[in-house]
Amino acid sequence: MDVTFVRAKHGTPYVRLGLGWVGFDEALADAVSPLPPRGSAELSVSTYWIDRALSQVRRMVTAGETGPFQGGNATALSVVEGQVVASSDYDMFDPEVMTVAAFEEVLQAWRDEVVRVRDKERPQIPETYRRNPYPGDDERAAPRSSEGERGTRR
Numbered sequence: 001m002d003v004t005f006v007r008a009k010h011g012t013p014y015v016r017l018g019l020g021w022v023g024f025d026e027a028l029a030d031a032v033s034p035l036p037p038r039g040s041a042e043l044s045v046s047t048y049w050i051d052r053a054l055s056q057v058r059r060m061v062t063a064g065e066t067g068p069f070q071g072g073n074a075t076a077l078s079v080v081e082g083q084v085v086a087s088s089d090y091d092m093f094d095p096e097v098m099t100v101a102a103f104e105e106v107l108q109a110w111r112d113e114v115v116r117v118r119d120k121e122r123p124q125i126p127e128t129y130r131r132n133p134y135p136g137d138d139e140r141a142a143p144r145s146s147e148g149e150r151g152t153r154r
Contacts, residue, residue, distance in 0.1 A: 001017055001018065001021070001102060001106070002017065002018035003015060003016075003017060003018075003105075003106055003109045003110075004016045004018070005110070005113050010123055010124070010125065010126075010129070011045075011117065011121060011123030012034050012035060012045055012117075012123060012125065013034055013045065013110070013113045013114060013117050014028070014029050014034065015028050015029075015106060015109070015110040015113075017106065021096065022093050022096075023075075023086040023087070023088065023093040023094065023095065023096035024086045024096055024098060024106075026074075026075055026086070026088065026092060026093060027072070027075040027076070027077050027086035027087070027088075028086075028106075028110070029072075030072030030073055030074055030075040031049075031053075031070045031071050031072035031075050031076060031077050032049045032050055032053050032070060032072075032077070032107070032110075033049045033072075033131075034046065034047075034049070034050065034110070034114045034117075035049070035125055035129055035130055035131075036048055036125055036130055037049070037130055037131065037132065037133035038127065038130040038131055038132050038133070039130075039132075039133070040130070040133075042125075043122075043124055043125065044117075044118045044122045044123055044124060044125060045114050045117050045118045045123060045125060046114070046118070046125075047111050047114050047115065048133070049070070050107050050110055050111045050114065051111070052070065052134065052137065053069065053070050053077065053107060054104060054107050054108075054111075056069035056070060057069060057079060057084060057100060057103060057104070058104075060079040061079060061082060061100055065079065066078070066079055066080055066081070067079065071089075074088060074089050074090055074092065075087065075088055075089060075092075076089065079100075080097075082100065083097050083098065083099055083100060084097070084098045084099070084100055084103040085097050085098075086098070
């Protein structure tokens with residue numbers, strides 16, 4: 001698998017896996033993303049969604065669970081029979097399957113690139129490009145009100 005990165009206009013690095021991985025390219029950009037969650041104090045790119053995907057996959061595999069662990073606007077990532085499956089909610093692509101080990105390698109490479117870009121280039125990410133964190137996730141990502149108090153999660 002050929003892991004490369006492309007940049008959005010605001011400098012955000014997105015992972016690309018090359019030929020034969022259209023579904024994972026779509027699902028990773030949609031369901032994982034290098035953008036910080038809405039309400040986060042992070043001003044640049046973030047590992048929030050990548051870290052969440054890694055921890056959820058590992059937790060599910062260890063527990064022997066099956067089902068979705070992260071979704072976006074049009075795609076979902078699931079653990080099925082000990083493998084990761086990328087699927088489309090609207091039949092944009094056929095479901096694709098990847099080993100957990102390969103998925104972890106892709107996410108770790110992407111995480112390393114996001115950290116490099118965040119630390120060296122510091123592109124600014126507007127709040128409008130962010131989405132709400134998952135309920136129950138780490139408090140540091142909880143939305144804040146304009147007065148700086150913890151807001152309610154949506």
